[in-house]
Amino acid sequence: MSVQGKVALVTGGGQGIGRGIALRLAKDGADIALVDISRDALTTVAGEIEATGRRVTTFVADVGDRDQMRAAIDHAEQELGGFDIIVNNAGIAQVQPISAVTPAEVERIFRVNIQGVLWGIQAAADKFIALSRKGKIINACSIAGHEGYALLGVYSATKFAVRALTQAAAKEYASRGITVNAYCPGVVGTDMWVEIDRRFAEITGASKGETYRKFVDGIALGRAETPDDVASLVSYLAGPDSDYMTGQAILIDGGMVYR
Numbered sequence: 001m002s003v004q005g006k007v008a009l010v011t012g013g014g015q016g017i018g019r020g021i022a023l024r025l026a027k028d029g030a031d032i033a034l035v036d037i038s039r040d041a042l043t044t045v046a047g048e049i050e051a052t053g054r055r056v057t058t059f060v061a062d063v064g065d066r067d068q069m070r071a072a073i074d075h076a077e078q079e080l081g082g083f084d085i086i087v088n089n090a091g092i093a094q095v096q097p098i099s100a101v102t103p104a105e106v107e108r109i110f111r112v113n114i115q116g117v118l119w120g121i122q123a124a125a126d127k128f129i130a131l132s133r134k135g136k137i138i139n140a141c142s143i144a145g146h147e148g149y150a151l152l153g154v155y156s157a158t159k160f161a162v163r164a165l166t167q168a169a170a171k172e173y174a175s176r177g178i179t180v181n182a183y184c185p186g187v188v189g190t191d192m193w194v195e196i197d198r199r200f201a202e203i204t205g206a207s208k209g210e211t212y213r214k215f216v217d218g219i220a221l222g223r224a225e226t227p228d229d230v231a232s233l234v235s236y237l238a239g240p241d242s243d244y245m246t247g248q249a250i251l252i253d254g255g256m257v258y259r
């Protein structure tokens with residue numbers, strides 16, 4: 001119950017890792033503001049959160065739009081009576097050899113994965129300061145934020161950028177008592193990996209499921225990660241036990257990348 005009575009906003013909360021994080025924080029005692037571009041997905045997860053007994057509100061927003069992120073945070077505060085934690089989880093993948101990447105593709109992924117995190121940090125910190133709260137900012141990074149992967153070069157660049165933003169924001173907001181950290185999962189069996197596997201197959205001729213299996217074979221603990229594995233770390237980063245930690249991008253990957 002480390003976040004009992006707190007208000008937590010989770011972006012990309014409509015499925016996958018974001019859903020897992022939102023459910024875990026609700027079970028830990030937080031009220032949840034769910035943000036996603038998909039209204040249908042939000043409705044389903046909101047029902048699951050209500051079943052935990054915590055309050056939940058939903059807001060359809062594109063994290064790459066600064067005004068929409070500010071509106072989402074205002075909505076969370078108005079509906080749930082406060083604002084304490086933001087999990088900037090929403091992200092998209094892109095599988096493409098560097099030789100074939102187009103400007104439009106770069107703009108699309110930078111907008112969601114970098115600007116989405118940046119606007120989330122900025123709007124959340126402004127709100128924490130306005131409310132005089134020592135908030136927690138938690139960003140989605142990846143093993144790809146510690147190591148560049150072939151065919152995932154631009155995606156990897158966005159996750160390296162998340163680490164940079166996490167470190168810089170930690171330094172800028174430390175005097176306000178706001179902490180900023182990131183979680184770096186490995187291979188989590190969500191829709192994102194279905195799409196990554198499909199694109200690897202298209203580009204390399206690998207069979208369906210082959211790329212996913214190869215990545216999972218590289219995990220020391222011998223199995224793919226689940227959203228609940230990721231949510232355990234986020235639960236810690238959201239709660240008081242991590243109060244003395246800031247600017248960190250923590251690998252939770254079953255043993256894939258060692259830094």
Ligand SMILES: NC(=O)C1=CN([C@@H]2O[C@H](COP(=O)(O)OP(=O)(O)OC[C@H]3O[C@@H](n4cnc5c(N)ncnc54)[C@H](O)[C@@H]3O)[C@@H](O)[C@H]2O)C=CC1
Nearest residue numbers: 012014016017036037062063090091140142187188190192
């Ligand atoms: N699945 C994996 O193996 C890993 C995922 N990650 C990161 O974890 C985060 C979540 O990934 P998954 O749950 O696997 O992805 P997912 O594709 O299963 O779910 C992403 C969610 O974000 C939402 N979303 C996408 N663009 C959005 C936007 N512009 N505004 C608001 N919501 C938006 C989608 O509608 C969806 O509900 C991402 O940042 C991803 O890069 C990091 C390492 C590994």
Ligand SMILES: CC(=O)C(C)=O
Nearest residue numbers: 093142143144186187
């Ligand atoms: C999706 C992702 O971050 C990887 C590298 O699996």
